[in-house]
Amino acid sequence: MHRRLEVPEARPCASGHACYTGTVKDRDLPALPHIWRGNEMKPFFNALMSVTMAAGIEWEKTGVNPGHDQAALDQLLAHLPNKPDETLR
Amino acid sequence: MTLIVAAVGKESIWLLADRRLSNKGRALRDDAFKILSLEATDGAALLGYTGLGMTAAGTEPSDWMCAVLRERNLPIEKALGTLGGAMRHRLPEHMGKIGARTHTLLAPAFVGGRPRLYSIDIVPDRGLFQFRRHVAPTKDGAPTEHAIPLGAGGSGAAVLEQDRSWRRTLRRLVKAHDRGSASTRTVADISRSSTTKFTLFLRIRTDQWGHDASSFGSSGSKAVR
Numbered sequence: 001m002h003r004r005l006e007v008p009e010a011r012p013c014a015s016g017h018a019c020y021t022g023t024v025k026d027r028d029l030p031a032l033p034h035i036w037r038g039n040e041m042k043p044f045f046n047a048l049m050s051v052t053m054a055a056g057i058e059w060e061k062t063g064v065n066p067g068h069d070q071a072a073l074d075q076l077l078a079h080l081p082n083k084p085d086e087t088l089r
Numbered sequence: 090m091t092l093i094v095a096a097v098g099k100e101s102i103w104l105l106a107d108r109r110l111s112n113k114g115r116a117l118r119d120d121a122f123k124i125l126s127l128e129a130t131d132g133a134a135l136l137g138y139t140g141l142g143m144t145a146a147g148t149e150p151s152d153w154m155c156a157v158l159r160e161r162n163l164p165i166e167k168a169l170g171t172l173g174g175a176m177r178h179r180l181p182e183h184m185g186k187i188g189a190r191t192h193t194l195l196a197p198a199f200v201g202g203r204p205r206l207y208s209i210d211i212v213p214d215r216g217l218f219q220f221r222r223h224v225a226p227t228k229d230g231a232p233t234e235h236a237i238p239l240g241a242g243g244s245g246a247a248v249l250e251q252d253r254s255w256r257r258t259l260r261r262l263v264k265a266h267d268r269g270s271a272s273t274r275t276v277a278d279i280s281r282s283s284t285t286k287f288t289l290f291l292r293i294r295t296d297q298w299g300h301d302a303s304s305f306g307s308s309g310s311k312a313v314r
Contacts, residue, residue: 014292015126015133015291015292017124017126017289017291018289019108021119030122033124033126033151033154033155034125034126034127034128034155035125035127035128035168037128037129037130037162038159038160038162038163040155040156042155081156081159082160083160084156084157084158084160085156085157085159086156086157086178086179087179088150088153088179088180088183089144
């Protein structure tokens with residue numbers, strides 16, 4: 001049992017954001033909070049990025065592509081909250 | 090000073106928000122996100138706010154709003170209503186702690202493919218809570234179904250009111266963008282502030298809302314639908 005994201009291949013998606021400092025567009029584009037049909041996407045992308053980055057570092061170190069670590073991703077996703085929480089701390 | 094500006098076109102919605110967190114006039118950080126995007130069963134909305142930028146414990150309302158809406162697959166207006174209810178009950182206590190007197194949320198949206206502009210205002214000192222949909226009036230003052238094209242909030246809105254020429258410029262640009270004669274980048278470059286950090290969010294209209302959620306598939310009780 002793990003979280004899974006399924007998106008239709010032809011799903012129309014036309015949105016974007018940009019950050020500016022003064023009159024200059026920032027080079028980095030941090031992920032913004034995003035809810036898609038009740039799914040909180042930022043933690044999902046952060047988990048995906050964490051696993052991907054770890055694989056990239058390993059690849060750089062050893063020269064061998066370690067591939068996608070689904071087990072590590074599943075473990076991270078399993079710990080994501082999955083209920084609404086109105087508590088404001 | 091804080092500022093949000095929402096622009097609503099026929100084919101696109103825009104939201105601009107500053108990134109500064111301050112307390113009693115003192116700048117604390119310039120990397121907050123006072124903005125989030127929401128995709129629902131019947132459309133999409135961009136949510137931006139001024140007022141409480143961060144609780145005393147360090148929680149940003151944008152993250153909290155995501156937690157409130159988590160696992161609630163609601164239509165746009167119901168999602169905003171749910172959020173408004175949570176804001177009404179939870180925000181005043183935290184606003185009091187940091188001395189924020191008002192909290193305003195602006196939400197340009199497409200609902201069923203139609204552009205809309207909503208706002209939620211909370212002023213605890215006056216017991217005020219308002220969840221409104223803003224529609225343009227006819228010449229004789231009667232309300233229409235059309236959304237007003239621009240909205241602004243925060244202390245910066247008062248500054249903008251002193252020179253309203255920006256309104257026409259921005260409206261023309263958004264219209265030009267929707268006609269295809271101005272690029273997204275052009276609107277972004279014109280809309281930005283000249284002094285501080287800003288985030289600008291764009292959503293382009295699509296008529297593909299209203300998919301049956303089941304067609305997106307799911308797997309197990311913890312599946313992301």
